[in-house]
Amino acid sequence: MATIPTDRSPDSTLAFLRIGYPFIGQRCERYGSDIIQTRLLLTPTICMRGRAAAELFYDTDRFMREGAMPARGQRTLTGRGGVQGLDGDAHHDRKAMFLSLMTPTAVQRLGQLFTDEWRARLPAWELAGTVTLHPEVASMLTRAVCAWAGVPLAEGELDRRTTDLQAMIDSAASVSHRHWRGRLGRKRSEHWAGDLVEGIRGGSLSAPEDTALRVIAEHRDTEGRLLPRRIAAVELLNVIRPTVAVARFVVFAALALHDHPAWRQRVRDEDAIEQFVQEVRRYYPFFPVAAARVRRAFDWHGYHFPQGRRVLLDLYGTDHHPELWPEPEQFRPERFAGWRGDPFALVPQGGGGHLTGHRCAGEWITIELMKRAVTVLTDVIRYDVPPQDLAVDLSRMPALPGSGFVVTAVRRTD
Numbered sequence: 001m002a003t004i005p006t007d008r009s010p011d012s013t014l015a016f017l018r019i020g021y022p023f024i025g026q027r028c029e030r031y032g033s034d035i036i037q038t039r040l041l042l043t044p045t046i047c048m049r050g051r052a053a054a055e056l057f058y059d060t061d062r063f064m065r066e067g068a069m070p071a072r073g074q075r076t077l078t079g080r081g082g083v084q085g086l087d088g089d090a091h092h093d094r095k096a097m098f099l100s101l102m103t104p105t106a107v108q109r110l111g112q113l114f115t116d117e118w119r120a121r122l123p124a125w126e127l128a129g130t131v132t133l134h135p136e137v138a139s140m141l142t143r144a145v146c147a148w149a150g151v152p153l154a155e156g157e158l159d160r161r162t163t164d165l166q167a168m169i170d171s172a173a174s175v176s177h178r179h180w181r182g183r184l185g186r187k188r189s190e191h192w193a194g195d196l197v198e199g200i201r202g203g204s205l206s207a208p209e210d211t212a213l214r215v216i217a218e219h220r221d222t223e224g225r226l227l228p229r230r231i232a233a234v235e236l237l238n239v240i241r242p243t244v245a246v247a248r249f250v251v252f253a254a255l256a257l258h259d260h261p262a263w264r265q266r267v268r269d270e271d272a273i274e275q276f277v278q279e280v281r282r283y284y285p286f287f288p289v290a291a292a293r294v295r296r297a298f299d300w301h302g303y304h305f306p307q308g309r310r311v312l313l314d315l316y317g318t319d320h321h322p323e324l325w326p327e328p329e330q331f332r333p334e335r336f337a338g339w340r341g342d343p344f345a346l347v348p349q350g351g352g353g354h355l356t357g358h359r360c361a362g363e364w365i366t367i368e369l370m371k372r373a374v375t376v377l378t379d380v381i382r383y384d385v386p387p388q389d390l391a392v393d394l395s396r397m398p399a400l401p402g403s404g405f406v407v408t409a410v411r412r413t414d
């Protein structure tokens, strides 16, 4: 039996936080292997990247999610008791609930709400002179997704909700004040979402039948029980929070258009905009890893995976793997021309099957919202990009250009 190449340092948590997204890839290069072992948060952890690793990682007979997410991440990013930590039938049932919300018509409806929000905001942008894209888009997405999900949102509530949702997203890999802001954001948001669920159940609130709020509030598990208030709140936030997080991909799309201006024209073509959006998702950093635990011991490619061992799939490293993506550090949307899709190669939002595994339930929404944003940025408005800090610090997880992407002199084309 071969030994998985093992990092020499007693614990690599600080190195991971210091290096950020390239951490696993760098270790893999160092040991000449797409699978390495190290200790993270004082726990032995197998780290893997690449296509074969992704295929293995999404084999639900071999891996489970129970207990995989560190408590810090549950207290901020995901919450406790949600779909991310479920396995087997319980996962299947809960995941089907999410996927029922993602019909093509529903995805289009959210896209249209986002475009409408953006158009309504343009007069204010024209007057403002200077606009920072990230907070503005996050706020528009909060309004759009709440309207889509059947969630009432008073005008005076918008900033508070957006700030709390952003704090949860920003806290994912933080040990500093960002972690505490994330915890507070989660606490307040779960309270808010719990009240909404109770409002529907008690009849003081109504929402159309196929909206996320209604579906989640009325969902019954495999034994016919309503979800406990706190868990229903976590699941409602599992729709609202990541939709607001798409603001980060919108900023990266704006950055890519700035760095590769030839694409401003090209994205008017339907195939080209698809290629552009896929390359933004591949190229720019978002979630560094996904985590699971070995369900029961097995051997793979001569390596032993002991029961209970934590395993990380390097999402960023797989999206930048030179065997899958020639010249991975080049931004080249053309690489997706004629691409037929591969559930284990492009994994910014996880891999495998949507229903059978833990692949992101919101991939279609993400792609639609990104396309809508690219259309506004190239077709509906013109703007200037003044000198600013556009560097993307890969040690900062989740990453963004330092400035949040500032634009000036916004003017409408129509």
Ligand code: HEM
Binding pocket: 083, 084, 085, 095, 098, 238, 239, 240, 242, 243, 245, 246, 247, 249, 286, 287, 290, 291, 315, 348, 349, 350, 351, 357, 358, 359, 360, 361, 362, 363, 365, 366
């Ligand atoms: C900003 C863009 C997004 C990114 C980068 C992203 C990324 C991810 C990742 C990496 C996972 C975990 C995959 C795994 O554990 O194997 C995930 C799961 C999930 N995402 Fe997303 N996501 C995004 C947008 C969305 C949206 C818009 C929604 C819903 C409206 C959504 C809902 C979910 C849910 C419910 C899960 C849990 C799935 C499960 O455990 O079965 N995400 N996402």
